Amino acid sequence: MTSTDAPQPDPKEPATASDSATAAANAEPTGHNDVPASAPAADSAEPVQPSDPVQPAEPSQPQQQEPKQPAETDEQATHRIRNERAAKLPANLSRSWLLVNAAKPEQFEPALLSEADSVIFDLEAAVAEDRKEEARYYVVRALNSGLSAWVRINGMDTHHWKTDLEALIKTPGLRGVMLAQTEKPEQVTLTAMRLHAGTPVIALIESAIGVENATAIASAPGTFRLAFGVNDFRKDTGATEDPMALAYARGKLVVASRVGKLPGPIDGPPAATDSVEAVLAACDITQRMGMTGKMCLTVGQVEDVNRGLSPSTEELQWARELITQHEQAQRSNGVDIADGSYLPRLARAQKVANLADTYGLWKN
Numbered sequence: 001m002t003s004t005d006a007p008q009p010d011p012k013e014p015a016t017a018s019d020s021a022t023a024a025a026n027a028e029p030t031g032h033n034d035v036p037a038s039a040p041a042a043d044s045a046e047p048v049q050p051s052d053p054v055q056p057a058e059p060s061q062p063q064q065q066e067p068k069q070p071a072e073t074d075e076q077a078t079h080r081i082r083n084e085r086a087a088k089l090p091a092n093l094s095r096s097w098l099l100v101n102a103a104k105p106e107q108f109e110p111a112l113l114s115e116a117d118s119v120i121f122d123l124e125a126a127v128a129e130d131r132k133e134e135a136r137y138y139v140v141r142a143l144n145s146g147l148s149a150w151v152r153i154n155g156m157d158t159h160h161w162k163t164d165l166e167a168l169i170k171t172p173g174l175r176g177v178m179l180a181q182t183e184k185p186e187q188v189t190l191t192a193m194r195l196h197a198g199t200p201v202i203a204l205i206e207s208a209i210g211v212e213n214a215t216a217i218a219s220a221p222g223t224f225r226l227a228f229g230v231n232d233f234r235k236d237t238g239a240t241e242d243p244m245a246l247a248y249a250r251g252k253l254v255v256a257s258r259v260g261k262l263p264g265p266i267d268g269p270p271a272a273t274d275s276v277e278a279v280l281a282a283c284d285i286t287q288r289m290g291m292t293g294k295m296c297l298t299v300g301q302v303e304d305v306n307r308g309l310s311p312s313t314e315e316l317q318w319a320r321e322l323i324t325q326h327e328q329a330q331r332s333n334g335v336d337i338a339d340g341s342y343l344p345r346l347a348r349a350q351k352v353a354n355l356a357d358t359y360g361l362w363k364n
Contacts, residue, residue: 042283081147082112085360091150091176091200093358094118095309096302097295099152099269101126102135114151116302120150120295123164124180129177132160137165142171150174152204155181156191165194176200176224181232183210185220192222201225202266206232211249218260226253226260227295230268242286254290264292272297276304281343283308310359311352319352 031242067199094117100107102121121142127135132154139151151168154160168174179191182203192201201222205211206229218226229248230241239245253265267286270279279301286294287309294305311319326346329335337343355361 023076081109083115086115086117087148089117091118093355094293095293095359096267096305097150097227097293098299098302099126099295099297100149102137102139102151103127103131105138105142106335108138108147108149112147113298114299114302115306116296116299117293118150120152120178122152123160124154125150135165140167140171143168143171145331146173148175150176150178150202152178152180153191156187161191162194162280162322168197169195174199176202178202178204178227180204180229181206181210182217183207184213185216185223188217188222202227203251204229207236208233211252214252214256215259218256218262223260223262223294225263225266226257227266227293228253228268228291247289250286250289250291264330266292266293266295267291269295269297270301270303274301279304280308306359310361311355315352316356316361319349319356322346322349323353 087242096115098111098114098116098119098121099122100111102123103126108121115242120191121139123132123135123139143149143151151164151174152176153164153168165177168177172197176199177191177195179188179201182188182205188201188203192199195201202225203217203220203229205217206216210217211233214226217223230246231237233246233249234241239249250267251267257263257265267282267289270282274282279296283305292309294309296302296305322345326335
């Protein structure tokens with residue numbers, strides 16, 4: 001019950017002693033020297049009769065208070081519910097991009113604690129039309145409660161696009177957005193303009209128009225990386241899942257990313273029911289095409305995608321040997337460059353070594 005709900009005394013009833021005491025206790029002093037109106041004047045006060053001396057009270061023992069624990073910061077909360085290795089990895093180097101149904105909030109924390117390099121709460125394809133609002137509520141609640149993730153938002157040609165952005169701009173845990181059905185560069189720029197400055201936007205290209213405009217999209221202000229929506233592209237063009245049928249689209253995104261000075265593009269996911277061998281085979285195609293990331297649909301695929309898109313054991317050994325030989329030559333008589341392929345091979349070896357450091361692949 002609030003103070004305004006408390007019953008008021010009847011003005012016709014005389015105030016009781018307890019009422020007077022309560023009023024006196026609740027009265028706010030108006031100054032240091034103010035005297036309550038009910039107090040007698042000092043010169044008319046009756047003399048106080050002496051009474052028995054009051055025995056001093058025994059000193060009370062000070063209570064032991066437990067030290068207060070400092071409040072947990074948002075950053076600490078994020079690390080508590082995020083894989084520590086993945087939390088430190090820059091998104092431009094992320095290999096596995098785990099899509100999580102935004103209408104299933106019970107999957108958020110297990111996904112963030114997995115080995116996924118990046119986690120995407122999916123408001124688009126994974127969510128039925130009649131559950132969009134509910135899913136958006138779950139995402140906003142999570143990103144306001146210490147969780148940090150990417151969010152796949154609905155395409156610009158839907159009324160959900162604006163609503164998604166209006167909800168997400170208020171969330172401290174938003175790492176970036178993936179814009180579904182990107183076909184034009186201005187779609188990325190307008191999306192970025194509705195978010196806080198610097199919020200990265202991944203352009204998900206899922207149609208023939210998007211593929212043909214990939215270079216312009218990659219160069220648009222706000223574009224962070226390109227991603228390939230394989231299933232919708234196949235639906236749009238009638239292409240099969242044969243790698244040869246999709247080679248042009250993948251190659252176009254790779255070249256566009258290079259022109260736009262972006263990290264390598266993110267490939268579409270393997271099927272949720274694919275075996276480990278099938279996932280690794282799909283990653284081999286992704287890597288051969290020059291793509292450096294891959295979406296996945298289940299936590300169980302994450303480590304296989306990470307392994308499939310990392311330098312192999314053979315590559316690590318080759319890189320280590322070449323770099324060691326180069327350093328030894330520098331310390332002795334200088335490097336003997338036998339042909340024009342030496343410096344590109346050395347650059348490749350150094351890139352492999354840097355990735356091994358970043359992904360923690362070196363083994364003693």
